[in-house]
Amino acid sequence: MSKSQKSLIALLAVLLLFFGFVVIRIGVAKPATTVKAAKIPAGEYDPAAWGQYYPLQYASYKKMAEESPSPTGYGGSVKVQKSEMQPEILMLFKGMPFSRDYSEDRGHVYALEDLRESKRIGPASKGACITCKTPYVEQAYKEMGWDYANKPLSEMMDKSKQPVACANCHDPATMNLRVINPAFIEAQARRGIDVTKASREDMRSYVCAQCHAEYYFAPGTNKVVFPWDKGLKPAEMYAYYSEKPNGFVQDWQHPDSKANMLKAQHPDYELFSTGTHGKAGVSCADCHMPYMRKDGQKYTSHWVTSPLKTLDASCSPCHNQGSAWLADRVKTIQDETFELQHMAGQNIVRAHAAIKAAAARPDVDESNLAQARELVRKAQWYWDLIAAENSMGFHNPSQALNTLGQANELAHQAIEIANRAAGVKLF
Ligand code: HEC
Ligand code: HEC
Ligand code: HEC
Ligand code: HEC
Numbered sequence: 001m002s003k004s005q006k007s008l009i010a011l012l013a014v015l016l017l018f019f020g021f022v023v024i025r026i027g028v029a030k031p032a033t034t035v036k037a038a039k040i041p042a043g044e045y046d047p048a049a050w051g052q053y054y055p056l057q058y059a060s061y062k063k064m065a066e067e068s069p070s071p072t073g074y075g076g077s078v079k080v081q082k083s084e085m086q087p088e089i090l091m092l093f094k095g096m097p098f099s100r101d102y103s104e105d106r107g108h109v110y111a112l113e114d115l116r117e118s119k120r121i122g123p124a125s126k127g128a129c130i131t132c133k134t135p136y137v138e139q140a141y142k143e144m145g146w147d148y149a150n151k152p153l154s155e156m157m158d159k160s161k162q163p164v165a166c167a168n169c170h171d172p173a174t175m176n177l178r179v180i181n182p183a184f185i186e187a188q189a190r191r192g193i194d195v196t197k198a199s200r201e202d203m204r205s206y207v208c209a210q211c212h213a214e215y216y217f218a219p220g221t222n223k224v225v226f227p228w229d230k231g232l233k234p235a236e237m238y239a240y241y242s243e244k245p246n247g248f249v250q251d252w253q254h255p256d257s258k259a260n261m262l263k264a265q266h267p268d269y270e271l272f273s274t275g276t277h278g279k280a281g282v283s284c285a286d287c288h289m290p291y292m293r294k295d296g297q298k299y300t301s302h303w304v305t306s307p308l309k310t311l312d313a314s315c316s317p318c319h320n321q322g323s324a325w326l327a328d329r330v331k332t333i334q335d336e337t338f339e340l341q342h343m344a345g346q347n348i349v350r351a352h353a354a355i356k357a358a359a360a361r362p363d364v365d366e367s368n369l370a371q372a373r374e375l376v377r378k379a380q381w382y383w384d385l386i387a388a389e390n391s392m393g394f395h396n397p398s399q400a401l402n403t404l405g406q407a408n409e410l411a412h413q414a415i416e417i418a419n420r421a422a423g424v425k426l427f
Contacts, residue, residue: 040172045135047165050172056294061166061302064107070306072331074338074392077106077305079114085338086387088345091352092380095255097121098263105266105390108164108304116157127156128222131181132211134160135167138180146182149222169207177203184210187226204283209269212284212390216262218246232270234385234403238378257355259373264384271389275396282318290314330394337386337393340404344383347411350427351376354415358422368421372414379410 038053051058069076082102083089093099101119111133115121121129128149131137136159140148148156171178179185179195184206188195198206214237215226225246230236241248241262250260272278277287285300290313292301307314308330311323319326355372358364386393386400386407393400419425 035175037173037175042172043139044172045162045165045167047162050166050170056292056297056299057302060292060299062109063303064109064305066305067106068309071308071327072334072392074334075306075390076104079103079106079110082387086342086345088342088349089387091349092345092383093263094352096252096261096263111163112157112160113163121153123152123154125153126217126222127151127153128217128224129153130156130160131183131224133164134162135165135180136160136162137182138167141180141182146221146223149217149224164211168210177207179203179206179210181210181224183215183224183226184213187228190229201281201283204285205269205273205278208284208288209273212266212268214265214267214270214385214388216241216248216251219248228270232267232274233399234382234406237267237270237385238381241381254352254376257352257373257376258359259352259355259377261377262381262384264381264388266388266390267385268390268395271385271391271399272395274399277395286317287314290317333394333397334392337397337400337404340401340408341383341386341392344379344404344407344411345387347408347415348376348379348383351379351411351414351418354418354427355421357426358418361422363423365421365423368417372417372421375410375414375417379407379414382407382410 035054038050040050040053044050047058047061051061064077067078069078080103082104089102090099093102097120103114106114115129115133126149127140130140130153131149136156137148140156140159144151166172168180169177177200185195188206195206213226215224217223218225223246225248227237227240227245229245230240251263252261253259254261269284272284287307288304289300289302290307290310291298292313293299301310301313303310308327311327315323315326351372355369355376358372359369382403386403389395389400415427419427
């Protein structure tokens with residue numbers, strides 16, 4: 001063998017070693033979900049039972065019991081009344097349960113406890129409220145169909161032993177992601193989306209969307225319905241509600257303006273999916289359930305909380321601007337959203353008062369009055385979509401500001417038409 005032949009063989013050996021190693025590395029770095037499934041029996045809802053087989057995920061899940069504020073001052077995992085920062089909430093929800101108790105959300109492990117302690121519920125409350133609080137909803141729906149929604153809440157709560165847990169998002173036998181909220185499955189079907197055929201990427205948001213979305217209770221049955229038939233944007237959902245779907249007219253009537261009002265509920269998925277990240281194919285789990293490593297093992301964090309607490313792990317896989325820049329962007333977006341939200345909320349309070357004052361005048365113009373009521377209903381819907389959304393604008397900054405701008409303008413229009421109804425400038 002000549003010298004050059006020898007070096008060629010040596011080179012080939014090095015290349016073989018190198019590429020062989022690369023092939024092995026790629027083989028090892030499979031998606032994190034290829035864990036060996038422990039075949040947990042169907043109907044096992046206790047996260048501790050699942051945790052025996054998946055200790056890393058369970059340990060991080062339990063961190064949701066931690067209570068700490070968000071570094072930006074918005075959101076956070078501490079139960080504080082939202083009206084502390086926005087006293088206008090007490091007037092906007094006058095005459096309905098959200099004026100009694102409306103606290104900031106905290107970790108999933110508290111979902112049942114916070115429902116039980118909420119001053120918003122009472123003896124007349126219905127089983128529908130468990131839909132987004134517990135995996136027991138799977139069994140309830142299997143046994144009773146939508147009838148569970150009309151049972152007394154206390155009865156359904158006694159049967160719901162566990163708060164949001166593994167079985168809400170995982171098939172116990174295969175550990176594949178799944179959704180069990182029948183309202184979400186039906187809403188997607190009406191939009192032509194079969195959730196059983198969804199991609200893994202979509203499922204990484206759908207598991208959250210099944211609860212973090214706007215809904216209403218159908219009158220009579222209390223069935224939970226998502227208002228998505230016309231689309232997920234504020235105007236599209238408002239148009240849907242304007243057609244009185246399932247006979248649903250209002251959540252309550254505001255006692256001052258006598259306007260038929262809508263209460264928006266945490267439309268996190270709606271805002272996110274029409275925003276920059278949603279459109280770019282980023283999922284809720286990308287930010288809220290980042291990959292972690294322990295003893296060389298890669299796993300998905302199940303500490304579902306503010307991504308600012310895990311900023312590097314949550315954002316750096318896609319962004320190289322550095323955590324200080326990113327944290328500052330989030331804070332700026334939230335400050336700008338809050339300022340406009342606070343302003344719009346206060347103007348809507350004035351609109352309710354203006355309509356009340358106009359209605360008290362004996363010579364009031366009824367048709368203008370009706371128009372002013374429609375305007376304040378719409379204004380508050382636009383305001384509430386952003387106020388009830390949990391990210392203070394971050395999930396979709398431009399839409400948040402646009403929606404609040406509309407709320408502000410609609411509130412001014414309501415005041416103007418109320419003045420016209422009164423025949424004098426009252427406000
Ligand atoms: C691009 C990253 C990103 C994506 C994607 C994302 N979020 Fe967020 N989310 C954030 C940030 C940042 C905040 C603000 C956290 C704060 O204020 O501390 C937030 C806040 C929240 C909050 C409030 C947290 C608190 O402290 O009270 C909830 C709930 C939430 N997101 C749910 C979702 C859901 C559900 C989805 C998918 C439909 C989603 N997020 C998608 C980044 C993201
Ligand atoms: C709110 C939804 C949700 C809940 C509740 C939940 N998971 Fe997950 N889990 C996920 C998502 C999302 C992934 C990532 C799956 C993927 O990318 O394919 C995941 C992945 C996993 C994996 C695959 C390995 C990994 O780390 O990526 C295991 C195992 C797992 N979860 C166990 C659990 C256990 C045990 C519980 C209860 C203590 C639980 N999960 C609760 C959403 C959830
Ligand atoms: C079965 C319903 C359900 C599912 C599924 C669900 N959530 Fe939640 N989520 C809730 C409820 C209810 C709360 C409020 C709990 C409380 O305040 O007691 C909550 C609270 C949160 C919070 C606030 C936590 C904090 O520390 O303040 C975040 C963030 C969040 N969810 C994100 C997500 C994401 C991301 C997913 C999907 C990976 C998801 N949720 C799936 C029902 C759900
Ligand atoms: C899976 C990838 C991915 C993750 C994770 C991710 N982003 Fe993004 N982000 C994008 C893409 C793609 C865009 C749009 C294109 C661009 O600006 O690069 C974007 C845009 C942005 C923008 C500008 C647009 C806007 O909506 O204001 C900000 C700010 C931002 N991201 C912050 C964050 C923060 C903070 C986190 C972590 C909490 C995060 N991102 C996590 C992919 C991601």
